[in-house]
Amino acid sequence: MSHVDESNPYLRDPPLEFEPVDSLSSAEAERRTEQLREAIREHDHRYYVEADPLIADRVYDLLFERLQELEAAFDLADPDSPTQRVGGEPVAELRTVEHTAPMLSIDQSGEAQDVREFDERVRRELSAEGFDATGYVCEPKFDGISLEAVYEEGRLQRAATRGDGREGDDVTAQVRAIPSIPQRLRGEYPDFLAVRGEVFMPKDGFRAHNRERIERGEEPFANPRNATAGTIRQLDPSVVADRPLDCFFYGIMAYEDADRDRPATQWDELQAFREWGFNVDDRAERVDDIEAAIDYRDELMADREDLNYEIDGVVIKVDDVAACEALGTTARSTRSAFAYKFPARTEVTTITDIVVQVGRTGRLTPVALLEPVQVGGVTVSRATLHNPGEIESLGVDVGDTVRVLRAGDVIPYIEEVVEDTSGSTFTFPDTCPVCDSPVERDGPLAFCPGGLACESQLERAIEHYVSRGGLDIEGLGPERITQLQEAGFLDSLADLYRLEAEELAELEGWGEKSAQNLVEEIDAAREPPLDSFLTAVSIPEVGGSTATELAAEFGSLEALINAQPEELEAVDDVGPIVAEKIQDFFDTPENRAALDELLDAGVDPESVDTDRSAAELDGLTFVFTGSLSVSRSDAQDLVEAHGANATGSVSGNTDYLVIGDNPGQRKQDDAAANDVPVLEENEFADVLADHGIEWPPA
Structure with missing residues (x-):
């Protein structure tokens, strides 16, 4: 059924001869422009989502060109216009944005027994929470790029890649160029909606695009997922528009509406998605029990090669949304869904x-x-x-x-x-193939002890040091690092801080501005947070969370270097093996020399106050909902930094529910059911002040 007024002249059998632009008044041009936009949006939906076009491609092209002509002649440009799918301005860089809710992963296995154990846990825990047996929604597990799309009043406001699950790259301009993703929603949509989907390149489009690349003398993409990832991060939306990307949507991340409740089940969500204009995979099914879900996976695996998109398994989700919220999440995954994987392909x-x-x-x-x-x-x-x-x-x-x-x-x-x-049997070398250091074995593993004195380790260490997972120094990717090493400018980590803009500007591909920007970026990283520095210098087994724990425990780089094994093992996330790795890193002369050289070059990691009296909120549990004066993640980080827990759902263990603007009604209902105090932001600030904590955080 059409969502456009049937009297729209451009919907069915549209006129193909248009009056001269200069004969139209501004008001008439604006009216015709809006009619064209509405009709073209409908034609896009019928073509890309429903695969049931109303008009021929040639007719569509004429309507599209007429819209472009009117917008240009009467200065009627609009970011929501269908013409922006091909004419969006290039962006300078991909900004990092926070998701409306964490984009969590899901547990997975290729064994049916693991799937049945998942079902047993779900039914056991839901029974304890008072839920009856629940069915499941089964969907293909798409092999693409996860995406969050945010709509306000039915208009696309923002789109972001998954990133680390809490933050991702802002790809709004790129997503506007994907025809199957609506820029305006249809039907009766909520006031605010954030949805999760998967961007992918269909198999036939992938083959055709690779053929074009080869004919132009370019390297083909290895697989559709790589092609998708490389396309969605293009800074020029016109490049995205030229490539055959598509997107399926399958989950609500945030929902706010004064008049309509969120759909109560995952299955109802998918039906609502269709009404709102989203592309939903027709292979999704609702089943009554886990055995039917296992049968669904086997049937889909048999049909796998006939699908026009890559999948590597199926996703099994608890259907009841309230039951999903009761099951909750872990730090990295949702507990109400499970991925039943296909066996790997072999040759x-x-x-x-x-x-x-x-x-x-x-x-x-x-x-x-x-x-x-x-x-x-x-x-x-x-x-x-x-x-x-x-x-x-x-x-x-x-x-x-x-x-x-x-x-x-x-x-x-x-x-x-x-x-x-x-x-x-292949004889593994006794010495490092790069620096000739004697190879050390640790069970089945082998390591080069050369540390940062090993050229290969150094190159990768520099790449990591400047990456987003390290100190996030922009403008220095792998190719430029190699170039600087070959030019003799970068023989150690400390050499980063000795780079001079004048010398860089003389290299091929550099200009004065790019050279100066890089030097300023590096200079700004001379006093990094201690945990970021510990992550950046590539200590084995020390990722972001472990580095944060180490920084909080020892407070300074010197204290950590001098820590004894038993002191290291007392830190959360650090066991005997990790403690040994940390101590070995600092005991290696080459690594210590590299660290000393960094300090001599002016790098001074910020010390951390290790006074444990900072745990003023120890034992308290907070839940946040609605929009606060700072992001919810910042609020959660603040209370956690002072010893409290921050969780995503209200239970009998919750001490306070903190509400901002447009709070979620379900969490308020749960707070009432569990006698949990509800604090508005000013009351929350008073609670923090009673503990000597400033709000909002700096």
């Missing part, structure tokens, strides 16, 4: 060589070079052998015929030796 080929790569933490990884073979439609010419232990277990060597799998349909690895042509 047989021959190993032509085995090389050993050196990672940024010194880990040595053997890689098999292969006679190219098609695995699931992707050409594979190399596969990981993981570690020396894996080589010994397989008994593999150059010349052997092997079976290759793609784990998760992405990372190729060798499953088994099919024919032992070599009659031998």
Whole structure:
């Protein structure tokens, strides 16, 4: 059914001869422009979502050109106009934006028993919460790029990639160029809506696009997912518009409306999505129990090759939204959904060589070079052998015929030796292939102890040091790092702080402005937060959360360097193995020399107050809802920094529900049911003030 007034002259059998632009008044041009926009939006939906066009492509092109003509002649540009799908202005960079709610992952397995255990846990926990047995919604697990799209009053306001789950890249301009993603919603939509979907490149579009790239002398993409990822992050939306991207939507992340409640089930959400104009995969089904969900997965796997998009399993979700909220989440995943994966695709080929790569933490990884073979439609010419232990277990060597799998349909690895042509097992080197340091073994693993004195480790360490996961220094990607090393400007981490704009500007591909910007970026990183610095210098087994715990415990770099093993093990997230890795890192002379050189170059990580009296809110649990004067994540970080817990749902263990503007009604109802005090923001500020904590946080 059309969502456009049937009297719209451009909807059915539109006129193909238009009066001269200069004969129209401004009011008439504006009216015709709005009619064209509404009709073209409907034609886009019928073509890209429903696959049931009302008009021929040639007719559509004429209407589109007429709209462009009117907008240009009467200065009627509008960011919501369909013409912006091809004419959006390039952006200077991808900004980082916070999601309306965490974009969590889900647990997964390829074993039916694990799926049944998931079901048993769900039914056990929901029964304890007073829920009856619940059904499931089953959907294909798309192999694309996760996306959040935010709509206010039915208009697309923002779109972002998943990123780390809490923040992602702002790709609004790029998403406006994808025809199947509505810029305006249809029907009776909520006041505010954030939805999650998966951007992908259809198989036929991928093949056609790769053919065009080859004909232009460009490298083809390895697979549709890589093509999607490379496209959605293009700074020029016109590039996105030229590539065949599509998107399926499947979940609500945030919903606010004064008159209409959020759909009560996942299945109802999918039906609402269709009414609002979103593209929803027709292969989704609602089933009554887990055995039917397992049957759904098996049926979909049998049809996998006939689908026009890549999938690597199915997602099984509890249907009842209230039950999903009762099940809650872990730090990284939702507990109400499970991914039942397909087996990896396999093929047989021959190993032509085995090389050993050196990672940024010194880990040595053997890689098999292969006679190219098609695995699931992707050409594979190399596969990981993981570690020396894996080589010994397989008994593999150059010349052997092997079976290759793609784990998760992405990372190729060798499953088994099919024919032992070599009659031998590859001999792992005794010394690092880059710096000749004696190789150290740790069980099945091998490491180069050369640390930052090893050229390969140094190059990757610099890449990590400046990356978003390190100190987030913009303007210095892998290619430029290699260029600076080859020019003799970057022989150590400390050399970053010795770069001079005048010298950089003389290099090929650099200008005075880009050189000056980089030097200023690096200079701004001379006093990094201690936890960011610890993450940036590539200490084995120390990621962001562990670095934060170490910084809070020891307060300074010097204290951490001098810490004893038992002191390290007392830190949350640090066990005996991690403690040993940390101490080995600081005990390695090359690493200590590199750190000393950084300090001599003016790097001074900020110390942290380790006074444990800071845990003023110890034992309290807060839940936040609605819009506060700061982001909810900042509010959660503040209370957690002072010893409290911040959770996403209200229960009997919650001490306070803090509400901002447009709070969620369900959380307020849960607070009333559990006798949880409800605080408005000013009351919350009073509670914090009673504990000596300033609000809002600086």
